[in-house]
Each structure stands twice: as structure tokens, then as C-alpha cells.
Amino acid sequence: MYEKRLEELEFISRAVGLRSDYVQGGGGNTSVKLDEKLMAVKASGFLLKGVTRQEGFVVVDYRKIKDYYQQVDLDSDRDFEKESAEFAKNSVVEMPGLKTLRPSVEAGFHSFLKTHVIHTHPVYANILCCSVEGRELARSILESRGYSWVWVPYINPGFCLTLKIKQETEACLKSSGSFPRLVLMENHGLIVTEDGAEKCVAMHEEVNRLIAEQLKVTEAFPEPRLEKLDEETYISRTPYLKERMRDGAAAEYFKNVLYPDQLVYLGEGISFDGGGGKVSVDTKTGEVKYKAGFQEALTMEEIMLAVLYITEGVKKAGLTLKAMTGEDIDFIKNWESEAYRKSLVKQMGK
Numbered sequence: 001m002y003e004k005r006l007e008e009l010e011f012i013s014r015a016v017g018l019r020s021d022y023v024q025g026g027g028g029n030t031s032v033k034l035d036e037k038l039m040a041v042k043a044s045g046f047l048l049k050g051v052t053r054q055e056g057f058v059v060v061d062y063r064k065i066k067d068y069y070q071q072v073d074l075d076s077d078r079d080f081e082k083e084s085a086e087f088a089k090n091s092v093v094e095m096p097g098l099k100t101l102r103p104s105v106e107a108g109f110h111s112f113l114k115t116h117v118i119h120t121h122p123v124y125a126n127i128l129c130c131s132v133e134g135r136e137l138a139r140s141i142l143e144s145r146g147y148s149w150v151w152v153p154y155i156n157p158g159f160c161l162t163l164k165i166k167q168e169t170e171a172c173l174k175s176s177g178s179f180p181r182l183v184l185m186e187n188h189g190l191i192v193t194e195d196g197a198e199k200c201v202a203m204h205e206e207v208n209r210l211i212a213e214q215l216k217v218t219e220a221f222p223e224p225r226l227e228k229l230d231e232e233t234y235i236s237r238t239p240y241l242k243e244r245m246r247d248g249a250a251a252e253y254f255k256n257v258l259y260p261d262q263l264v265y266l267g268e269g270i271s272f273d274g275g276g277g278k279v280s281v282d283t284k285t286g287e288v289k290y291k292a293g294f295q296e297a298l299t300m301e302e303i304m305l306a307v308l309y310i311t312e313g314v315k316k317a318g319l320t321l322k323a324m325t326g327e328d329i330d331f332i333k334n335w336e337s338e339a340y341r342k343s344l345v346k347q348m349g350k
């Protein structure tokens with residue numbers, strides 16, 4: 001019935017999901033509005049590249065979610081985080097032949113954007129999103145080309161972020177007369193929204209290329225390569241990573257948390273020269289080993305590469321790194337939905 005729209009969901013999901021410079025591990029999500037009421041959105045715990053017209057998504061009544069955020073009364077003393085997540089879950093519409101899954105924790109903001117939505121954690125846009133000067137630079141890069149966009153300062157993911165995006169997009173529409181096609185989220189990533197699948201993918205591509213060009217980021221993002229040592233151990237065969245880890249100060253790269261997924265998937269799991277972390281680094285040889293199944297090991301490698309690439313990009317562009325604060329980090333550590341997402345990714349690897 002919604003065949004064409006679901007094909008579009010598969011198209012936009014794979015277009016960005018197959019690239020680890022755009023999404024790492026289970027990060028990022030996509031959605032397509034099917035009609036005036038229903039929206040297909042990536043399910044929690046699925047990889048973006050695993051979203052097809054048959055699986056990896058759920059259908060929700062997005063009008064209900066929209067209404068919820070429209071009517072929310074912040075003066076009332078309630079657990080909005082829990083309530084909004086429950087609400088998204090309860091807005092799931094069962095579809096014949098489709099497994100009922102849990103919608104992405106970020107389903108909320110998809111509800112009030114355009115027909116097609118792509119949200120990623122791209123290493124190019126994230127050079128801006130993880131630097132103090134990012135907002136002003138984004139302004140000069142995007143506005144001279146007539147893009148309608150908004151910047152969202154770092155805010156806890158989930159309810160708060162959703163509400164903030166709603167407020168910012170509405171304010172942009174009011175002041176400029178056009179609905180923003182781009183949302184840059186500090187210490188998080190990018191949202192692109194359009195009416196049209198091809199247009200949405202093209203815009204996502206274009207904006208990342210433009211940022212890389214303007215910041216003179218020319219080095220290609222490294223392709224993660226893993227070799228299996230035994231059932232539970234993988235070793236990295238990525239020269240880019242090895243070169244950087246062959247350094248007594250390698251730990252410095254990871255002392256900052258740049259975006260929530262770094263914490264969710266890597267946590268405090270990296271140990272340098274001994275210790276029992278999930279990721280062990282030998283700074284004499286540059287060898288990186290993962291004590292995990294394939295999917296988890298790949299996710300950790302992708303995140304490490306992204307953190308390195310963004311950190312270097314910020315430095316090379318002469319910018320100042322902006323990391324998450326201790327308070328931001330504590331929120332994520334105690335966030336139930338993220339833990340759920342993490343456990344699902346682990347299961348997928350088995």
C-alpha cells in the first residue's frame with residue numbers, strides 16, 4: 001500500500017547508512033511520512049543500512065506525537081523523558097506483516113519535519129558541531145548559499161532535544177519565512193529534511209561536501225578493517241588508526257567526549273598499555289584489539305575513527321574543540337533508552 005514511500009525509506013537509509021563517515025554503529029536515523037497521519041521511522045536497535053522496505057522500521061501516528069509536543073506543559077511536575085518515550089511507543093501503529101518494534105529514541109523530532117528526514121553523525125558536519133567557532137562558521141558557509149538552517153546548542157537527547165528542535169524550526173520559519181532544511185546539533189550531528197527522497201540525499205551529500213571543502217578537509221575518511229583473531233577478539237587492520245595509536249600520548253585523543261554515541265558505544269572501555277577494557281591499545285606497536293563480537297568491534301572501531309578524524313579536523317582548521325561537559329555525560333550514562341539501544345546492538349552481533 002505504501003510501497004513507493006517504503007522504497008524511499010530504504011533508499012535514503014542505505015544512501016547514508018552504508019558510509020561510516022556518515023553514521024557509526026547503530027547511530028543515525030531516517031523517516032518518511034506515508035500520508036497525513038502515518039510515518040515510517042527507523043526502529044531502535046537496527047543499523048541504518050539494515051533498514052529495508054520490509055524491516056528495520058516502525059510505523060507511528062506522527063500526528064499524535066506532534067500534538068504531544070504541542071500541548072506539553074513544562075510547568076507541570078512530570079518525568080517528561082519517560083512520558084515522551086512512552087508516548088512514542090504508544091503511537092506505534094501495527095501493520096500487517098510488519099514486526100512491532102520500538103521506534104528510534106529520536107522519532108519525536110522526525111514528526112514535525114518535512115516528508116523525508118535523514119539524521120546522521122557525519123564527521124564533516126561534526127567538525128563544526130564539535131568546535132566553539134562552529135556556529136559562526138556554519139552561518140558563513142550556509143547562509144551565503146541561501147540555505148535555510150538552524151543551530152541547536154547542546155542539550156540532552158530525547159525529550160529536551162526534540163522540544164528544542166521544534167522551537168528552533170518554528171522560530172526560523174517565523175523570522176525568515178522558510179522552514180529550515182538543515183539542523184546542526186552541537187556535539188551531536190546533522191538533520192536534513194526535504195519533500196523528496198532524492199533531494200534529501202543530495203542535500204545531505206552537498207552540505208557535508210561543502211563543509212569539508214570550506215574547512216579544507218581533504219584526507220579521505222579511513223575504511224575500517226578488522227581481522228578475526230578468535231571468537232571474541234578482533235584486531236584492527238586500519239593503517240590510519242594504527243599510526244595514531246603508536247604514540248605514548250594516544251589516550252589524549254579520547255579524553256574528550258565529542259558526542260553521545262562515543263559514550264554509549266565506547267564508554268570507558270579503552271585501556272592503553274594494559275588493563276582489561278573492551279578495547280586495548282598498545283602504544284608501542286599501535287595495535288588495537290577488541291574483545292567483542294564482530295558488530296560491536298566494528299562499531300567501536302568506527303567511533304574511534306570518527307573521534308580521531310573530527311579531533312584532527314578541528315585542529316587542522318585552527319578551531320577550538322568543544323566537548324560534552326561532565327553534566328552532559330552523566331545524563332547519558334543514566335539514560336535508559338541508550339542502554340537499551342546498546343544492548344540491542346550487542347545482540348545483533350551474536
Ligand SMILES: [Zn+2]
Binds near residue numbers: 027119121188
Ligand atoms: Zn543522533
